[in-house]
Amino acid sequence: MPASDADQPLLQVRGLHVDFTSGGRAVHAVRGADLTVYPGQTVAIVGESGSGKSTTAQAVIGLLPGNGRVVGGQVLFDGRDIAHASRREFVELRGKHIGLVPQDPMSNLNPVWTIGFQVREALAANGLAKGRAAKQRAAQLLAEAGLPDADRRAKQYPHEFSGGMRQRALIAIGLASRPRLLIADEPTSALDVTVQRQILDHLDGLTRELGTAVLLITHDLGLAAERAEHLVVMYKGQVVESGPALQILQDPQHPYTQRLVRAAPSLASQRLRSSSQREQVAAAAAEHAGLAHAAAVAGSDVGVEQTANVIEVEDLTKVFTIRGSGPRGEKLRAVDGVSFAVRRGTTTAVVGESGSGKSTVAQMVLNLLPATSGTVRFDGVDITTLDARRRFDFRRRVQPIFQNPYGSLDPSFSIYRTIEEPLRVHGIGDAKSREARVRDLLDKVALPAGTIRRYPNELSGGQRQRVAIARALALNPEVVVCDEAVSALDVLVQGQILTLLNDLQAELGLTYLFITHDLAVVRQIADDVVVMQKGRLVEAATTDEVFRSPRQEYTRALLEAIPGGNIELGV
Amino acid sequence: MPDRPTAAVRPGQEHHVAPLEETPLAAVDAVDEQAPPTSLWADAWRRLRRRPLFLVSSLIILLLLVVSLFPSLFTSVDPRFADLTRSLQGPAEGHPLGFTQQGTDVYSRLVHGARASVSVGVIATALVVVIGGVVGALAGFFGGWLDAVLSRFADIFFAVPLLLGGIILMQMLDTRNSFTVALTLAVFGWPQVARIMRGSVLQVRSNEYVTAATSLGLGKLKVLLRHVVPNALGPVIVVATISLGTFIAAEATLSFLNIGLPPSTVSWGGDISRAQTTLRTDPWVLLWPSIGLSVTVLSFLMLGDALRDALDPKGRTR
Known part of the structure; x- marks a missing residue:
């Protein structure tokens, strides 16, 4: 292959069409996509799932995949069209000239081989090194990918690595033979921020040093903008916009x-409501709870502060016994002496990375998991001491x-049965009034009445989440605990659901605990934020305080890690 | 932002905006109100009814059911009427498949033999699904010591091979009829269903809708019956269909060994056993009940395969 200079495009995709055949029908997955990558450049393709x-x-x-086929257009790599290259040609290209960092670090390493072996395999496959030399080179590559103590680490198996370390190993493999183009498909979306x-x-530093071009695939506009100089925005198989x-x-x-930029949570900087709404929420919440005196003072912001705390968590601790049982079992303090309070009619977010114990807190607040020690008070009553009937009321x-x-x-269950079930379980109304209530709830979550006879498998993720919200609201609860309620959704749908949750809060005076x-x-x-790390509470303050002046090192690290957080927007 | 050089825009990377006519915006997350509603079972049925494997096997099974319920529709000859003068004679008018050594009509015995096989298979499978289903569901859902006790108990029976257990148990029984044979097979067959049910329940139990039902205030048993069992049944149905075939084969084996159904009951296994003696000279006497048995067992296995494809949750995402 000829050595190319920096002004010649390394990769040019021209009018690419890809079809998938499933069930005898052709689905046009990509329709006329164009993109250009120059040597050493980072280009990002941004889009939602699908x-x-x-x-x-x-x-x-x-x-x-086997049922996918390039049906039109060109893929020029270094001037050569590889859109219809044979299997042998691709084997020659892959690894040596085009590297890949796959998405899921958990499933992309073979669990029965050591990390070092898998790097050596990449070297051997491209005829770069064998035997002792390969061993040395593998350790070098792992060290270069940022694995400390690489010699020893190379002898370990994937299960001994954390997600981040596995991803580093995959980067080492992807860059093992110094490809000129590295395709990184959502390389970090499975990892903590x-x-x-x-x-x-x-990865940035490494590819710049080596002069590797990177084609970054991501759903996160903020991340793409921060890492790439050229963006390609795709929507339903087409490139809708591309440029610097x-x-x-x-x-x-x-x-x-425009829609995508507005919805990108990492770029937005506003709480989703005005201060006038805030007062309405407080009033509605007070009314909802039957607190007459709170309603009287809800006209002012001070009134909001004085509204009773609906949930008070005090010195909550949960110890799990892992590996073995009895006194000899290994103990894990998943939640360690956490205390916070949730004000009525507001949203309190519990933030933390995986393993911080935030979901365990949610389970205990929901009274689904007994606490090892400490108390959760709901409306002044300790929920751990409830008898069966009062627990039913609490639910x-x-x-x-x-x-x-x-x-x-x-x-x-059909959507109707799903939303009706809580009413039936609690013996509310007759069949007719329940149906009216279900229709009313569907309307509240902005789903058409036609949804009522459908089944979950016919709905998209966002629609299902709306149904889940309708089910949660069926009993007119005072508190809704959202456990990562929008994390699995595409950014536009996520924005819609957040707006919906926010509107419902204003309308019904709900209190949210948002994990x-x-x-x-x-x-x-959120109005208030509780930051957790390794089971402990590190910071608890209002959202504005946390974002303006985080007091803890860890909170600052979390804030800085939001991709694209410091890019000025024009909209 | 990292200090990337802000180079001039290079050819091919100018700011490009697709014309809106070519890339129309869809409403975010709209519901398709035109499509007919489909439940999971309706979905499985739609998937099934186009599969030739399913069509062929279910037609054979349907025919088999009709034959075993109304054998007189297919033949008016008494399968027990023996005319020794016609022993081992070939096909004759009204007797299309000829005669056995005892001089009974082969075709009539083939038709009447279906009932024994089908009834043993159906009763044994029903028993196995009920016993195994209940034990597996309880073990999987409640876990802990109950799971430990029930699983070990099931393992005791699992350790005994179906046929060996059947032979031993049948020898101890005084009454031998379709029901006792089915019971014997069920005693050693239920642990398999229990295992499948337990695994399936374990998988379903971890779903968030189960937690959601609990936080609605639903009791444990109700959660199990309403939300867990219906969603855990798929694999059990598949295994039950396949084991129906194996139970029929096992019944034939027991009858072949003369410890299954008594000789007075017309059954394919017994007929195969008695036809052995004339295998060398008159193989067709053995051939016909063997074909009946093979086709029956095969069609249940095929149906099981087709159901697995339709009910497998992994297959559904495709």
């Missing part, structure tokens, strides 16, 4: 891009919304 961004990348590296930042920084990153972000032209007043829209609805790993979402929805 936009064709990953399919485009797969076509470039010849890894389309602080780890994500470290890895991307490292900053220009696209500050002056988006296509309506879809009516506190309802959850979960993360996974595909797992939170019973697939054998999330995403500080960007916190800024849009």
Whole structure:
């Protein structure tokens, strides 16, 4: 292959069409995509799930699934069309000239081989090094990818690595034979934000040093804008807008891009409501709880502060016994002496990375998991001491919304039965009034009445999440615990659901306990923030305080890790 | 932002905006109100009814059910009427498949033999699904010591091979009829269903809708019955269909060994056993009940395969 100079495009995709055949029908996954990558440049393809961004990348590296086919257009790599290259040609290209960092670090390393072996395999496959030399080179590559103590680490197995370390190993493999183009398909979306930042920084430095061009596939506009100089925005298989990153972000032209920029949580900086709404919420909440005196003073902001705390968590601790049982078992303090309070009619976010104990807190507040010690008071009553009947009443007043829209609805229940079930369980109304209530709830969550006879498998993730919200609201609860309720959704849908939750809060005077790993979402929805790290509470303050002047090192690290957080926007 | 050089825009990377006519915006997350509603079972049915494997096997099974319920529709000859003068004679008018050594009509015995096989298979499968389903669901849902006790108990029976257990148990029984044979097979067959049910329940139990039902205030048993069992049934249905085939084969084996159904009951296994003696000279006497048995067992296995494809949750995402 000829050595190319920096002014010749390394990769040119021209009018690419990719079809998938499923069930005898052809689905046009990519329709006329164009993009250009110059040597040493970072280009990002941004889009939601189903936009064709990953399919485009797969076509470039010849890894389309069996039912996918390039039906038109060109993929020019170094001037040579590889759109229809043979399997042998691709084997020659892959690794040596085009490297890949896959998405999921958990499933992309073979669990039965050591990390070092898998790096050596990449070296051997491209005929770069063998035997002792390969061993040395593998350790070098791992060290270069930012793994400390690489010699020893190379002898370990994937399960001994954290997600971030595995991703570093995958980067080492992707860069093993110094490819000129590295395709990184959502390389960090499975990782915590602080780890994500470290890895991307490292990848940035490494590829710049080696002069490797990077094709970054991501759903996160903020991340793309921060890491790439050129953006390609895809929507339903087509490129809707492309150009210099900053220009696209500050002056988006296509309506879809505008929508995306507005919705990107990492770029938004506003709580989703005005102060007048805030007073309405406080009044509605007070009314809802039957607190007449609070309603009288709700006209002022001071009144809001004086409204009783609906949930008070005090010195909450949960110890799990892992590995073995009895006194000899290994103990894990998942939640360690956490105390905070949730004001009525407001949203309190519990933020933390995986393993911080935030979901365990939610489970205990929902009274689904007994606390090891400490108390959770709901409306002044300790919920751990409730008898069966009063616990049943408590269930009516506190309802959850979960993360996974595909797992939170019973697939054998129609939407009607799903939303009606809480009413039936609590013996509310007759069949007729329940149906009216279900219709009313569907309307509240902005789903058409036609949804009522459908089943969950017919709905999209966002629609399912709306149904889950309707089910949670059926009993007129006072508190809704949202456990990562929007984390699994595409950014536009996520924005819609957050707006819906916010509107419902204003309308019904709801109190939210919002569990999330995403500080960007916190800024849009929360009034108060509780930051957790390794089971402990590190900071608790109002959202404004936390974002303006975080007091703890850890909170600062979390804030800085929000991708694209410091890019000025034009909209 | 990292200090990337802000180079001039290079050819091919100018700011490009697709014309709106070519890239129309769809409403974010709209519901398709035109499509007909489909439940999971309706979905599975739609998937099934186009599969040739399912069509062929279910037609054979349907025919088999009709034959075993109304054998007189297919033949008016008494399968027990023996005319020794016609022993081992070939096909004759009204007797299309010829005669056995005892001089009974082969076709009539083939038709009447279906009932024994089908009834043993159906009763054994029903028993296995009920016992195994209940034990597996309880073990999987409640876990802990109950799971430990029930699973070990099931393992005791699992350790005994179906046929060996059947032979031993049948020898101890005084009454031998379709029901006792089915019971014997069920005693050693239920642990398999229990295992499948337990695994399936474990998987369903971890779904968030189960937690959501609990936080509605639903009791544990109600959660199990309403939300867990209906969603855990798929794999059990598949295994039950396949084991129906194996139970029929096992019944034939027991009858072949003369410890299954008594000789007075017309059954394929017994007929195969008695036809052995004339295998060398008159193989067709053995051939016909063997074909009946093979086709029956095969069609249940095929149906099981087709159901697995339709009910497998992994297959559904495709």
